[in-house]
Amino acid sequence: MTTLSTRGLTRSFGGVVAVSDVSVAFLDGKVNGLIGPNGSGKTTFFNLVTGMIRPDSGRVLIDSTDVTRWSPHRIAHAGLGRTFQLCRVFPRMSVLENMLVAVRRTRLRELLGGVAGRADVLRAREWLARVGLDHLERAEARDLSFGQQKLLELAAALMAEPALVLLDEPAGGVNPALTERIADLVRELNVREGRTFLVVEHNMELVMSLCDHIVVFDRGSPIAAGTPSEVRSDQRVLEAYLGV
Ligand SMILES: Nc1ncnc2c1ncn2[C@@H]1O[C@H](COP(=O)(O)OP(=O)(O)OP(=O)(O)O)[C@@H](O)[C@H]1O
Secondary structure, eight states: OOOEEEEEEEEEETTEEEEEEEOOBOOTTSEEEEEOSTTSSHHHHHHHHTTSSOOSEEEEEETTEEOTTOOHHHHHHTTEEEOOTTOOOOTTSBHHHHHHHHHHHTOHHHHTTOOOOHHHHHHHHHHHHHTTOGGGTTSBGGGSOHHHHHHHHHHHHHTTOOSEEEEESTTTTOOHHHHHHHHHHHHHHHHTTOOEEEEEOSOHHHHHHHOSEEEEEETTEEEEEEOHHHHHTOHHHHHHHHTO
16 A cells, blocks of 8 residues: 655745645545646646655655655656646557556666567556557557547556556546546556555546545645545535635
8 A cells, every 4th residue: 555645745836836735645545536626736736746846845755755855757666656637648659659668767777778578568458458448559649539648648657557546637638438438447446456546637527426535625725625425515615616
């Protein structure tokens, strides 16, 4: 099990405090949700915990290890994988190559010039089959639909076998059928393999049906946390969304 928590995490951009004194803990082995109105600091929070940007103050902990100033690469090695809101695949590489690059990025040996091993190719094909993209392994990533690219990005993140997976708007811009496939995959990876998820998502129906535990941000800070039904009936959450 891998526990992600923060203590007093803070980050400003110019005069805007995007993430303000955030101390939260996510639940091991569960699907955690992070929701909040536009601009409430969710993506900045993701970027802070994955080492993409540095906090002004505060700490990020994986289990009891302080990973606050670690590089994204080192944090990935500690078991934390992620996808991006706007999806990051290599457009001119094939689907299979995208999967293998993901492995190489996490392994120094291969960065220094190795060719992907047979075992990696087999594993890549297994993941592609699990996300339903195996028939497209030779296609260039840019020829996939946006939803398929998101599935590819998720499959590539899974090549590193992360214990904890952060998904930034997995359903954003994705059609309902692919959204359902992504949701099924998250459930399966969570229930069968015990992987922990942290999902930022604007699709409330999906968040409420997928997540066990939800943290709600407003103006850079958590204002509520609990089960979907607890959060849904919380007055502060309703006010934040209605902008009252
Ligand atoms: N690189 C940046 N430079 C300047 N301001 C930024 C930067 N990144 C984020 N912000 C500001 O920080 C605040 C939080 O933004 P952030 O993108 O983290 O929110 P969010 O909850 O992910 O929003 P959304 O739901 O729209 O994706 C916003 O006011 C945003 O304008």
